[in-house]
Amino acid sequence: MEGINVSEQEYKFGYVTYEEPVPLTSEFAKNLLEGKVIGNQCTKCGAKYLPPRNGCSKCFNRDLVPFEVNPEATLRAFTVIHFAPESFTDKAPYIVAVGQMENGLGVLAHLVGVTSMPKVGMQMKLVAQKLDQDRVVYKFVKA
Amino acid sequence: MDENVVIVGGGHSKFGKRQGLGIRELAFEAVESLLNDFKKGMEDIEASVIGIAGEEFSGQGAPAAVMQDEIGMAGKPTLRVESACATGTAAIKAAYGWIKAGFYDTVLVLGVEKMTSVSSARATELMARAGDVRWESPYGCTFPGYYALFASAHMEKYGTTKEMLSSVGVKAHHYGAKNPLAHLQKEVSLSEAMNAVPIAHPLNLYDCSLISDGASAIVLTRESLAKEFTDTPIKIKGIGSGSDTMQIAHRESLTSLKGAKIAAQKAYKMAGVGPNDIDVAEVHDCFTIAEIIATEDLEFFELGEGGPAALDQQTYIGGKIPVNVDGGLKSKGHPLGATGVSQAYEIRKQLLGEAGPRQVDGAQIGLSHNVGQSGQFVNVIIYGRD
Ligand SMILES: CC(C)(COP(=O)(O)OP(=O)(O)OC[C@H]1O[C@@H](n2cnc3c(N)ncnc32)[C@H](O)[C@@H]1OP(=O)(O)O)[C@@H](O)C(=O)NCCC(=O)NCCS
Ligand SMILES: [Zn+2]
DSSP states (O other), X not given: OOSOOOOSOOOEESSSOOSOXXXXXXXXXXXXXXXXXXXXXETTTOOEEXXXXXXXXXXXXXXXXXXXXXXXXXXXEEEEESXXXXXXXXXXXXXXXXXXXXXXXXXXXXXXXXXXXOOTTOEEEEEEEEEEXXXXXXXXXXX | OOSOEEEEEEEXXXXXXXXXXXXHHHXXXXXXXXXXXXXXXXXXXOEEEEEOSOSTTTOOSSTHHHHHHHTTOTTSOEEEEOBTBTHHHHHHHHHHHHHHHTSOSOEEEEEEEXXXXXXXXXXXXHHHTTSOTTTTGGGTOOHHHHHHHHHHHHHHHHOOOHHHHHHHHHHHHHHHTTOTTOSSOXXXXXXXXXXXXXXXXXXXXXXXXXXXXXXEEEEEEEGGGGGGTOSSOXXXXXXXXXXXXXXXXXXXXXXXXXXXXXXXXXXXXXXXXXXXXXXXXXXXXXXHHHHHHHHHHTXXXXXXXXXHHHHTTTTSTTSSSOBOTTOHHHHTOBOHHHHHHHHHHHHHHHHHTOOGGGOOTTOOEEEXXXXXXXXXXXXXXXXXXX
16 A cells, blocks of 8 residues: 555554454554554444444444544543453552543553542543553553 | 243252362263252253353363263264353253254253363463453453452442442352352351452452352253153243443443343243242352342342342342352352353252252242353343242
């Protein structure tokens, strides 16, 4: 494809990769690195997806266009993980949060930088962090 | 096939950390126990449906075959069913469908899991992979974690307290202590339960189900053949199922399971009964908050009233609706694939009046509620004496 400056690098999303990386996640991670949370929208029925999908699950249209999501979020639910999965043992304790974003969208991510117990309803912002050369995560911080 | 499908036998292994036993030995133990009070033999069972959630725990690929052979059914048709923690009831539903379709008259349903062969951290990792491995599992949310998310939302919305959560665990251990098949047969006090080691805040050790090994089995047949097997068949009156979004962050509600509400409505309708008709219930208390939400989704209590009702012992024998009086997943244990079948086993015992010190007097109609993952699979089954 012309016009897009794709460094051939593949990016991985999240702290751990469990499935074979796909172009969708690599692209999502690359956008995150540029500070953008990019979802996509169906050109036929208007359904919005965050994280993005390969096709529209409502009408099976393959033609989805990217849109930038406002990173502001409200805390819907949270937990502090003390007993972690094997791959996360050295990270515990960490806070996992569900954030509500615009247009009914939302994601699950770590919440970092809080010094006391978070409060459901608090305002947050979704930010990106590069973990190493090819791995990116998003996390919530207090707004 | 217009007849009812009935349960004519039940068997149950001891649940627990069953060192030295693999899935085949556990399966054998459950079927052996079934044959103890069964008028007929294995030769009268035509096929089996085998529920097991994971193969990485036991190491055996395509695990139904090895169990089919061990229980002497090699040559007869079998099928492995998997719906995470709702595997057991999915297997019951599949067998029910086979009988209704007229494929077979009499089918064995076997649920099994061997979980303690791996460390708890490994088991936690394997179970966490039932979350969305692309978008959510990469953040290390555990199963206790997903339910802790629900708990935080439930506490915020309805004022549910830690004490209410812990009281569910206290009840589970109270009854589990009276169940010889239970994994952890010991009472726990409210203060012990409230002050246990944190697992996924606000859930601590006594809010979590156990990592267990075990198996359970039931036999289903058509009503007209029931008398050949037993004098006291238990009827399956209704089955309903539902599901929900894969990602937790996409849920409309974090204080209720949509799939459970749908499943309950369908099951009540099919059985022609309502929540007030249920005498005894087995609900999927993988975590204490899950039991509170279940009692609301099943409409035993209004939304937000599940916590206060638990604290008020409305879910004990003698309360409004006895729930998990076998100890539940919390104290009886939760070998994933066995759980849904174990629930049916317990309801049958209750309706037969054979539950011993845990008997709900005169129970006529029972219900089981079995949830896979964090609501992506739900089955509700209603059972009756007639
Ligand atoms: C909570 C949990 C992590 C604890 O595991 P653990 O810390 O490795 O526990 P261990 O196996 O080392 O056991 C330590 C002690 O705690 C007890 N114990 C373990 N789990 C327990 C539980 N859930 N409740 C009460 N006691 C428990 C053990 O019997 C043991 O007691 P002992 O020292 O007197 O022998 C584990 O039970 C768990 O993950 N439960 C949830 C399972 C789950 O998610 N299932 C799927 C649901 S959808
Ligand atoms: Zn569409």
